[in-house]
């Protein structure tokens with residue numbers, strides 16, 4: 001294959017790979033009454049706790065500890081206001097955050113929408 005063609009194909013593949021990491025402007029609409037225990041903690045346990053635990057980095061996002069660490073330490077959750085919460089910015093990392101979380105791949109749009117809804121509904125321990 002000619003080098004130029006190879007370069008073009010590689011660029012296209014690279015660009016489409018980046019495209020997949022983008023968070024869509026419109027997140028999915030999620031149900032009301034999001035539950036921290038049933039909806040949010042499982043996301044944190046699966047996607048965050050392997051790094052966020054006492055042996056590694058704060059906040060501790062393991063089951064039984066995540067709620068308090070997220071709210072107590074003022075880690076960017078403003079109950080009732082997902083838009084202004086720093087956590088939102090971190091999760092929508094493909095846009096602008098300089099501290100994207102998780103660092104390697106963004107959460108699914110559905111999971112981001114659930115966490116934002118939970119914050120907007122008052123970030124309750126429910």
Ligand code: HEC
Pocket residue numbers: 044047048049050051052057058059075076087090099101102103104107
């Ligand atoms: C691969 C490891 C890893 C994963 C997975 C991960 N984080 Fe992090 N997180 C870090 C590291 C390292 C820092 C510290 C970054 C720094 O201070 O620059 C951090 C910092 C943070 C902070 C800010 C703490 C502070 O003191 O400002 C929050 C909040 C956070 N992560 C939330 C999350 C959430 C929520 C998830 C899951 C959706 C997640 N992280 C997944 C490694 C990870």
